[in-house]
Amino acid sequence: MDEVTGTEEREWTLSGALNQALHDALAEDPRLVVFGEDVGRSGGVFRVTDGLQSAFGATRVFDTPISEAAIAGTAVGLAFAGWRSVIEFQFDAFSYPALEQVIDHVAKMRERVRGRVDMPITIRIPAFGGIRGKEHHGESPETYYVHTAGLKVVVPSSPLDGYTLLRRAIADPDPVVVLEPKARYWAKETGIVGLDEAGIGVGRVLRAGDDVAIVSYGAMVQTCLDAASALVEDGVDARVVDLRSLAPLDDDLLVRSAVETGRVVVVHEAPRTLGMAAEVAARIMELAFDHLEAPVGRVTGYDVPYPPASLEAAYRPSVDRICAAALAAVRY
Amino acid sequence: MDEVTGTEEREWTLSGALNQALHDALAEDPRLVVFGEDVGRSGGVFRVTDGLQSAFGATRVFDTPISEAAIAGTAVGLAFAGWRSVIEFQFDAFSYPALEQVIDHVAKMRERVRGRVDMPITIRIPAFGGIRGKEHHGESPETYYVHTAGLKVVVPSSPLDGYTLLRRAIADPDPVVVLEPKARYWAKETGIVGLDEAGIGVGRVLRAGDDVAIVSYGAMVQTCLDAASALVEDGVDARVVDLRSLAPLDDDLLVRSAVETGRVVVVHEAPRTLGMAAEVAARIMELAFDHLEAPVGRVTGYDVPYPPASLEAAYRPSVDRICAAALAAVRY
């Protein structure tokens, strides 16, 4: 791993960029610790913490027993002691045992103590499907976290932005859940990692277009870009918006997209009912009703448990489903 | 407690009607058990299980240690052994320690075993605010359950309907979360408890009106009815819809309300972001876009932790806030 960063241009995987972000944050802040299951000696299931323990020692980067609730609670206690934590839950569903600690304390503690103690806690969760994983390894848990007042939630869709968002999350004085699209860990991008990219709360337009805005985040962003390319044949010029930050949402960007295109389609893997698309649709209706030429479309996972590997493709939004929804919006 | 039910007309409290529902269900089904914290000897914090243990014995109605995850997991194991369970979590936030069991197993087990074992589990949760409770005693957890595929979620707003919904939940072959509005436990209603009322998945119109439809559930329904009365002075004839069932939602009723009024306001105590109103708004847009004269309004709790008793009134939707939203919709 490089000791220096932000300097030379190179090819990054998302896993590598996140690893670099942790490395740089640990080097920068002596009161930052990284802990969780298998993050130390082994370097993590997805190699995101690879080499950190040998670089910073077993007191700064350590393995814990299999006790997710205690891992989250430990981060809260460390905050009282003036320490900043990055904790990892090995897979999406394995963050659920800690939900009580996260909802009752991580999210509420600063308010509970009237601001006297900040909760600079970053919760890393490899999330979403697409890797032919076993059950409980392909869940999209964002709704549980986004609905919980007191948390911030970000989802990188590319290596360089992964570096930025993770660094921003760690630097943030508030608890931030970072949902890492595990299907994109090995996706490559060439560039210089740094903090120039926008911060938490700001989305970005990855493809310009005025006929329809396709809004998504995480692994689905690439599928949306593919759909936008396919839509060209149908003479549709689609804009692709990467939300990046699910909480807080970039309301201004959503409104701009709705106003400029009049047609919005939201895409995510999570089940439809109360998935992010519901909130995006409701906000756009609140803030840009008169500009809507068509109802905000939702291309999502279905209201069923995440399916086994063989049915993943049928469950996750596909280029075809996205194109169909975009065309429906355009032709509405 | 009456041994016989559904016969004579009398005054019921919600707590009493729910108690009667449990009593009748236990009498009817010898393979039904009721368990949780303080549900046996003491009869429950809100008296909902009062007298059940003495009536049906400590093997059918029993107290457990303070172990919510194991309580939920026990219900799953009992289902494998052919038993039907009603479990209670003492307050909203105290259902969170069981979220992993509920999300991973209660909701998914039938699918996981390809339908070979049903999960006839009823999860009772005194929920929502309005009783000047301490922190963690006033939460609205519905989003966590409604978004979780595999669960059904119902919320009674009155004593008689409480009886019906709880009986239907217990009789249902699938897991049903019953969110009991604790602020309404002592509300009174006179009538005959029975199963005549509509079942799960069906909402009801509590007040006719064609200018605007005010949609809500639980304790807020009464506030909405009060708002509807107040709106008369402004010459607004508001319809009040009680969802009753949050999962599944009564899409037909939502569409009908939108089509017939063109204006919809959704009211709930939960924080706004990804609260039920987001889903209701998104569905109405999908299914009745051309009929909407105004954006679907959301009158909700704010995106903050549920506040202390002194600030409850400022947090919960009030008659004034509901009226303002309804008027805004009508005058849009």
Added chain:
Amino acid sequence: MRLISPDGSEAGDTDVGLNSEALRDMLRRMIIARRLDRECIALQRQGELTVYPGFEGQEAAQIGSALALGADDFVFPTFRELAAALVRGVDAVQYLQYHRGTWHGGPYDPRATRFGPICIPIATQIPHALGHAVGQQLDGLEACTLAYFGDGSTSEGDFHEAANMAGVFGVPLVLFCQNNGWAISLPTGGQTAGEIWSRAQGYGFPGVRVDGNDILAVYAVTRDAVERARRGDGPTLIEALTYRIGAHSTADDAGRYRADAEVEAARSLDPISRYRTWLIGAGHADQDFVVGCEVEADTFAMEVRAGVIATPAPPVEWMFDWTFAAPSEGFQRMRREALGG
């Protein structure tokens, strides 16, 4: 472990290294705490406080353990440790803002008082204490963290996960269980078939059971655990056997599930009368001192009552002021919406 019998006679070596003044102070604090507890129940009945969980009968367990801590140590309490809070220097009126319903678990400053926020979700404060102890270990401090919890709390996964992890990390943590015989309506026998103190063995550190109504014994075992922790020898689990004389809270009717006879029997084990008898018998104090404490307790209770009643409801802005250290623009918009209308 017991040093003073229920009748006030010595049951062990009562020289725990405290001089007469310190020994008198223990009685004084217990008398004041009990008086305040009763005042709080009265305040609740009068509508000045929301539901209040009394601690009568547990004064020795709370005060004896809290007195064994130093200024650098840190406490994570449940919702029933008002007596311990007073020892830590928490302002009673500030503390009672919680029960007044004007703020959440931390109305006082947890850092200044080194007394964490009041915690209601059972056992969830134990992992916080673990984390704080991990921080003390990282900082190489000669200090420890003490977590209070009840018998019922030991059934929660959080107790287990935190205790086990504390054993693995060998952090300076004292796990202090007040086994007051009940968890709302469930007697300890319905909570576990084992003995709480014996759980420690399974986590690889010592567990000890102490007569929780014997303040000297509680002080001694806690001080030993605190010294062990500060020495770097790791956690200790203390089970203090005491009794919840009152109902679970002012909202609870213990008559539904508990026999009066049991409560009467428990009164004969009262921590205050026992210690008073011993203290006077041993010549550390006289009757006048006791009367003085009672007068001080009355005055204090009246001051706290006045302070509590004088507390106004918080402004609505407070609902938004501390959710985030770095709130978003959208959050501020919602704040303005709420305050505007």
Added chain:
Amino acid sequence: MRLISPDGSEAGDTDVGLNSEALRDMLRRMIIARRLDRECIALQRQGELTVYPGFEGQEAAQIGSALALGADDFVFPTFRELAAALVRGVDAVQYLQYHRGTWHGGPYDPRATRFGPICIPIATQIPHALGHAVGQQLDGLEACTLAYFGDGSTSEGDFHEAANMAGVFGVPLVLFCQNNGWAISLPTGGQTAGEIWSRAQGYGFPGVRVDGNDILAVYAVTRDAVERARRGDGPTLIEALTYRIGAHSTADDAGRYRADAEVEAARSLDPISRYRTWLIGAGHADQDFVVGCEVEADTFAMEVRAGVIATPAPPVEWMFDWTFAAPSEGFQRMRREALGG
């Protein structure tokens, strides 16, 4: 507790009440299970299975314990008990649908086989086993439930809550821990500072440690626990000391965190060679029998391979067919939408 030493010599009374045929069957099952395990790893490497968690080295722990169960007993496994599943009569090809990625935890019929669904969320199956045992107690059956879990699983709150509640209810539950030395990259020493078997005391029921590579000893202690449970004497916690010879799964590279020397040392404790030596030495079997088992194992492995490869992907409808016993109209609409396009 050990009956046969690693070198195959007797270390205790090996008469556990099994005749030669039954004793031979134990060896046969271990040989078949190991052969199948290796075939599965090959199938995964060839892309016919998704990630696969091998159990080489744990054959005695799984087969010895499963053989101690009766037809009415019920098992709740983790994701690593294929050898135990075979003993319970689960069809290997059906079981492997899980690793084929064609269905979730219960591709076989858990009721018919009395073997619960494969469970991945650590320790969450233990409360299910508790609940099933509660049901057996309610039904007054002379049967028990056995929960398998690993050393790492004992750090989860679910283990604790279920074990404690089982003690309180005195249900017929056998808690069978396969301590295979590792939880992915964490050695048991990093998982707990205590001894797993000793946790039982804190829950008020017996705990026993057994050499998990000694199939006779495993069989004997499990049978005793099963009989205790059926008698109504409550739960037992068994810690079987064994070793995970392979990586955590085919996706894991144990070289990153584990020394080869440790694995070599563990191989010398191999459960199969030890038992084979004893079985032949004691005259219960001869070399021909062993060869016969190996031939049978090869044939079986080939049959399973063929069956697995022949399994088609499930139809898309399956995604909706079992979510609800009573699906709503809206759910059916979504189903049609999904199947339509």
